[in-house]
Amino acid sequence: MNEDAAFESTDRWADVARVGDVWEGELGPATVWGFAIFLVNVGGAIRAYEDRCPHQRNPLSDGTLEDSRIVCRYHNWCFDLGSGKGINPEDAELVRIPVRIREQMIQVERPPWA
Numbered sequence: 281m282n283e284d285a286a287f288e289s290t291d292r293w294a295d296v297a298r299v300g301d302v303w304e305g306e307l308g309p310a311t312v313w314g315f316a317i318f319l320v321n322v323g324g325a326i327r328a329y330e331d332r333c334p335h336q337r338n339p340l341s342d343g344t345l346e347d348s349r350i351v352c353r354y355h356n357w358c359f360d361l362g363s364g365k366g367i368n369p370e371d372a373e374l375v376r377i378p379v380r381i382r383e384q385m386i387q388v389e390r391p392p393w394a
């Protein structure tokens with residue numbers, strides 16, 4: 281996977297990886313439009329989230345995958361990667377980035393702040 285830059289970008293969507301490069305059980309960090317994201321394959325569905333823990337903004341891609349959950353390595357906050365919702369604590373939530381597939385490429389939508 282390309283971790284440094286998008287393969288091809290438009291104003292709104294950027295290619296970040298090939299579909300076959302994001303395997304279940306792995307996190308795929310990437311940088312797009314100057315901010316860090318990670319990709320994850322949850323039961324065949326690709327999700328993208330900002331790579332910042334909502335607790336103290338440390339990189340979640342340093343964390344541990346446990347099935348469809350991620351545990352932040354810094355203070356063990358835990359999130360469901362299908363929804364982005366917090367499991368511990370329940371009121372936390374990841375910033376989800378819209379994803380689409382075009383010609384076997386995973387594209388992410390530029391968020392309003394980027």
Ligand code: FES
Binds near residue numbers: 333334335336338356
């Ligand atoms: S920075 Fe992730 S739990 Fe504290």
